[in-house]
Amino acid sequence: MKASKAKTAGISVVAVALILALALFVLFFTGQNNPPLFGGPVSVVDALGRTVEINLPVNRVIITGKSAFPVTSVAYMFPEAASVLYGLDQRTASVPLFRLVDPNIEAKTVSDDIGAGSDSPNVEELAKLKPDVVLFKTSVKLQVAESLEALGIKAVYVDLENLDSYRRDVKLMGRIFGNEAKANSILSYYEEKYGYVLAKTSSLPQSQRPRTLLLFYSTKGGTISFNAPGAGWLQTSMIDAAGGYPLSKELGGTGWNTVSFEQIAAWNPEIIFLVTYSQNPTPSQVRDNILSDPMWRNLAAVKEGRVYAVPDDAHLIAIGSWDAPNSRWILGQLWMAKKIQPGLFADLDLVKEVKQFYMEIYGLSAAQADEILQQITGDL
Numbered sequence: 001m002k003a004s005k006a007k008t009a010g011i012s013v014v015a016v017a018l019i020l021a022l023a024l025f026v027l028f029f030t031g032q033n034n035p036p037l038f039g040g041p042v043s044v045v046d047a048l049g050r051t052v053e054i055n056l057p058v059n060r061v062i063i064t065g066k067s068a069f070p071v072t073s074v075a076y077m078f079p080e081a082a083s084v085l086y087g088l089d090q091r092t093a094s095v096p097l098f099r100l101v102d103p104n105i106e107a108k109t110v111s112d113d114i115g116a117g118s119d120s121p122n123v124e125e126l127a128k129l130k131p132d133v134v135l136f137k138t139s140v141k142l143q144v145a146e147s148l149e150a151l152g153i154k155a156v157y158v159d160l161e162n163l164d165s166y167r168r169d170v171k172l173m174g175r176i177f178g179n180e181a182k183a184n185s186i187l188s189y190y191e192e193k194y195g196y197v198l199a200k201t202s203s204l205p206q207s208q209r210p211r212t213l214l215l216f217y218s219t220k221g222g223t224i225s226f227n228a229p230g231a232g233w234l235q236t237s238m239i240d241a242a243g244g245y246p247l248s249k250e251l252g253g254t255g256w257n258t259v260s261f262e263q264i265a266a267w268n269p270e271i272i273f274l275v276t277y278s279q280n281p282t283p284s285q286v287r288d289n290i291l292s293d294p295m296w297r298n299l300a301a302v303k304e305g306r307v308y309a310v311p312d313d314a315h316l317i318a319i320g321s322w323d324a325p326n327s328r329w330i331l332g333q334l335w336m337a338k339k340i341q342p343g344l345f346a347d348l349d350l351v352k353e354v355k356q357f358y359m360e361i362y363g364l365s366a367a368q369a370d371e372i373l374q375q376i377t378g379d380l
Helices: 002-030 069-075 096-101 123-128 142-150 163-176 180-201 234-241 261-267 283-292 329-340 350-362 366-375
Strands: 040-045 051-056 061-063 133-137 154-158 211-218 225-229 256-259 271-275 307-309
Touching: 040 163, 051 154, 061 069, 069 096, 069 133, 069 163, 096 350, 096 366, 123 142, 133 142, 133 163, 142 154, 154 163, 163 180, 163 234, 180 234, 180 329, 180 350, 211 234, 211 261, 225 234, 234 329, 271 283, 271 329, 283 307, 329 350, 350 366
Parallel strands: 061 133, 133 154, 211 271, 271 307
Antiparallel strands: 040 051, 211 225, 225 256
């Protein structure tokens, strides 16, 4: 009998230890404690390191200010967003993907008086909309958030400009929308696809990595310029992960760096990816111009016909461009891998992956996913 009790006690100790270990694993994976089951206060640490206490559930969330588009694209990955997002600008509401995810999006648009696209949105106009939370990208000035919070309105910053901040910010939004399970599901999907690429490319020596350059063709202010991302930006890390040598790794920091044709020629890229974030001209039009321009003909990428227009599913600034830090960068990662290392990714059915993304991440039907597929421009 004593032996039996001792054995039972031993099993109980093991069981308790396993339960504690599992609980610690779940806590580590989510990164933060779960929010209250039936609502209440929850704390988040935003991209600026600010601790913000938010009462759940939130009923009205506004995303606005400079470079808000990637924030909106991530927010709409959460089913709850369609019920609580408000204060969208007309351009955002015109994006085909968002219109499918949120059929009532037109009723949520407001005038540009709130300062959509500005680094200093109008605090008074925002306050009139009575949001529970306002989400800003880090390009919005901190004093805007401070002014809102003086009025009792919570403001939270996200960044999304590199892999680490993307993981952090998706988890943060999961807490705000009260759906950490969806946040973990999103991150599992991204890490599975990213891991699939890295498994094939991470051991490649530099001699097998084509010199690759992503160029942003701009006509801002009536001046034509070519710009490359800094070493710390997402586009640079995407090229590296895809099995290329990112020439932009040689440029400092984050942000766009204007590069001369002389610099481009000195680099002599073997692959060029093009974006314009515009319909005038489109990346495809710039690609055609480069391929037919005698000045560019001696570049290795032009000689080999490896100049590509980055796919885009929105055709409006960078909202749908697959290189930008919106939700579709993971599709851009797969696309770059297939373009840079076609032999390693011969088994990759990109159209199938794209359709799966829209259905799994955004909850679209097969017919709706096909509708978005039909609208994608660039060299898919």
